[in-house]
Amino acid sequence: MNNERFEKYYKAQNILPEDEWDQFLESLRAPLPTTFRVAGSRQTARLLNDTIKETHVPHLAGVVFEGEAVSPPTQISWYPEGLAWQFNVSKKVLRKSPEFKKFHNFLVFETEVGNISRQEAVSMLPPLFLEVEPHHRVLDMCAAPGSKTAQLLEALHAQDTVTSSSFPPGLLIANDSDHKRTHLLIHQSARLPSPALMVTNHDASIYPAIKIPSEHITFASDTKTRVVNKRQHQLLFDRILCDVPCSGDGTMRKNLGIWKTWSPMDGNGLHGLQLRILQRAMRMLRKGGRIVYSTCSINPVENEAVIAAALKSMPDFELIDMSNHLPALIFRQGITSWIPTADRSVVLDFPTFDDYIKTHPHK
Incomplete structure (x- = not known):
């Protein structure tokens, strides 16, 4: 599995040192491990986790199949x-x-009963960085199929016990632009029934403002709408997840077709939509709130370039350093410069936009 365009483009971006490139490609070709998360309320999850650790893992230790040792499941550190x-x-x-x-x-x-969620390890990260608490108002802007939504909902229900469910003071709105995919959201959330969940079907880049009452006032039935509306204000969110549509070239380990079809134009074509979604989220965030922006792409045009453009357009926002939030997580800092290409064959002759413009003089 090779793609010359892919290698040429990403080597030019210096996303990792040259001496790690071969190891990086081998990792992309290796099968993706099966990962799962123990879900549900904290108390239930801890009990089930102990069962896995103390009963199932010892039973799987030392298994030999067709002459080869098979490793038991291990915890994600x-x-x-x-x-x-x-x-x-x-x-x-x-x-x-x-x-x-x-x-x-x-x-x-x-x-099937909702105690375990089959979820890829990288998919578990964005909700963890949001640090949702039961009182937070949360928006998941591009939520389907719903594994991250379920994780966020569990965080709202952190005070649930084995025998009873809580009524969190917070709220989670899970949105997706595809009405068919919203059914997946409802199916996923059914495993943890919650009065705090709302599912919506809107284009995230133009997500509508939601008006809520400013005070707990009951109006007479004949009150004019314009009078009632004055008692309303826009719902702003404490936490927003922007897991935006992307080219998906970080999923090559499971989507092998990307090896054949990858082109830098995939990311270029999505940059504008990704930026609009993030900017819309920024306008709906409560002061002191937090947004996590994520993709399953490694393309800086879909990641660093989107963040840079959003921060430039709204300078009141700032990046948060989360490098110490998960101490055992192995990660790499984002890059601060990249070389885009507007050509399917990956022409990288123009370090800056101005250099590119000079080759197209105005007539």
Whole structure:
């Protein structure tokens, strides 16, 4: 699996040192591990996690299949309280190894009842960086299929117990522009029924302002609308997740077709939409609130360039340093310069926009 355009473009961006490039490509070609998160209320999650750790993992230790040792599941080191796991076994092992087949059946059952969420490790990160608390008003702007939404909803319900559910004072609005995908959101959220969840179907880049009463006042039935409206103000959010549509070239390990079709134009074409969604989020954020912007792309045009343009357009906002939030997480700082291309064949001859413009003199 190779793509010359991909290698040429990303080597020019200096996204990592030259001596790590071969290792990076090999990682992209390696199978993606299976990862899951122990979900539900904190108390329930801790009990189930102890069951996995003390019962299932010891039972899977020392398994040999067709002459080869198979490693048991391991906890993801950076996830809080060790509530996320990963294992890397083939479907053949899951089907034919008695020990792993039993564990797989356990995972399927617990997933169906909402105690486990099958979720990729990187997908777990954005909600963690939001640090949602039960009183927060939260907006997930591009929420489908809903694994991050479920994670946010669990954070709102952090005070739930094994035997009772809480009524969080906060709110979560999960939005998606595709009406069919909103059904996936509802299906995902059904595993944790909550009075604090609302699902909407709007274009995130022009998400409408939501008006709420300024005071708890009951108006007479014949009160004019314009009078009632004066008692309203726009709902602003404490936390907003912008997991925006993207080219997805960070998902090559599971979407092998990207190796054949990748082009820098994929990211270029989405930059404008991504920026508009982020700017809309910034306008709906309460003072002192937080936005997490995320993609599943490694393209700086879809990441750093969007953030830079948004901050330039709204200078009252600032970046937050979250490098110490998950101490065990291995990460790399974002880059501060990049070389865009407006050509499918990856012509990178113009370090700046001005240099490009000079080749197209006005007539």
